[in-house]
Amino acid sequence: xxxxxxxxxxTNKIYEGRIIDVEVDDVTLPNGKASKRELxxxxxxxxxxxxxxxxxxxxxxxxxxxxxxxxxxxxxxxxEDGESPEVTAARELEEETGYQAASLDxxxxxxxxxxxxxxxxxxxxxxxxxxxxxxxxxxxxxxxxLKEISLEEALSLIEQERIHDAKTIHAIYYxxxxxxxxx
Amino acid sequence: xxxxxxxxxxTNKIYEGRIIDVEVDDVTLPNGKASKRELxxxxxxxxxxxxxxxxxxxxxxxxxxxxxxxxxxxxxxxxEDGESPEVTAARELEEETGYQAASLDxxxxxxxxxxxxxxxxxxxxxxxxxxxxxxxxxxxxxxxxLKEISLEEALSLIEQERIHDAKTIHAIYYxxxxxxxxx
Numbered sequence: 001x002x003x004x005x006x007x008x009x010x011t012n013k014i015y016e017g018r019i020i021d022v023e024v025d026d027v028t029l030p031n032g033k034a035s036k037r038e039l040x041x042x043x044x045x046x047x048x049x050x051x052x053x054x055x056x057x058x059x060x061x062x063x064x065x066x067x068x069x070x071x072x073x074x075x076x077x078x079x080e081d082g083e084s085p086e087v088t089a090a091r092e093l094e095e096e097t098g099y100q101a102a103s104l105d106x107x108x109x110x111x112x113x114x115x116x117x118x119x120x121x122x123x124x125x126x127x128x129x130x131x132x133x134x135x136x137x138x139x140x141x142x143x144x145x146l147k148e149i150s151l152e153e154a155l156s157l158i159e160q161e162r163i164h165d166a167k168t169i170h171a172i173y174y175x176x177x178x179x180x181x182x183x
Numbered sequence: 184x185x186x187x188x189x190x191x192x193x194t195n196k197i198y199e200g201r202i203i204d205v206e207v208d209d210v211t212l213p214n215g216k217a218s219k220r221e222l223x224x225x226x227x228x229x230x231x232x233x234x235x236x237x238x239x240x241x242x243x244x245x246x247x248x249x250x251x252x253x254x255x256x257x258x259x260x261x262x263e264d265g266e267s268p269e270v271t272a273a274r275e276l277e278e279e280t281g282y283q284a285a286s287l288d289x290x291x292x293x294x295x296x297x298x299x300x301x302x303x304x305x306x307x308x309x310x311x312x313x314x315x316x317x318x319x320x321x322x323x324x325x326x327x328x329l330k331e332i333s334l335e336e337a338l339s340l341i342e343q344e345r346i347h348d349a350k351t352i353h354a355i356y357y358x359x360x361x362x363x364x365x366x
Binding site: 001002003004005006008014015017018019020022024025027029030031033035036037038039040042045061062063064065066067069070071073076078108109110111112113114115116117118119121140141143144145158161162164165166167169170173174176177180181 | 185198207210212220225228247248253291296297298299341344350353360364
């Protein structure tokens, strides 16, 4: 697990923000030479593959400032301090879509950009959805548009690059695999 | 494509690095309120799903400073200035694994962390691999260990979190889907 380990000589904190911190570490490489690593620290996130009783996938369209465009994604959000991923998953699903799920099952976790960031994302699958009567408030800087999309539509949206992020494309391949496997 | 667009009022450059730049934008939200967006700029990257004639997946184990551990990933690397993704894919495959491919086909592209980063990754599938006689040099701060892994082993490595990043897990689901589809 520590093959080719790089020893930290010094950590230079560059920025502490609301969502990310940035640091540049001076490291010693396995060959003894010095190098620098630019690192983004992130609290981690969850994303939810939520399926309606009709088999559609619940998604949200939102503007992504980093990309300069709006894309269609599965519901997701970052972990709050001390919150377990499962609690975050249920909270974000309800905040962004107004749904509560009868079942919420862990699928997999992965690092999104291991070359420079420690962001990990925990993926859950939600089924048995019902609309809550009093929907929780979203963060005050969040604006999303709810959509329920079939697997076929989702594939077409990938082609059009309207679905264009790792977690959502992974979710669609996961569902396609599950649907073939189940046949 | 611009639904809920956030207008940039001011861009504060925080850091310009070798791999990432960091900025904090003052924005106007769709409801007219002011907010801030923390953004990481990245040149983009490629990753290659390279299959041997035996059907194994070519992977590399490398230490990831951001995670503090080594993980097993499909070969990948960032785009150099003015380089097309296809050229980067062929170059990184050869540098990291010593293989050239008879065919290199585009699969999909996606943003890794649209909430804070503009990193896009272009995924290629490589087949017809042959070992090059004089392998290109890797970057001088790169140390990788080559592995050729079956789909079954890969699934077990996901369970063990030795494979633990978005692009590699996505590649494995893609291959599982293709293998079922082809049956």
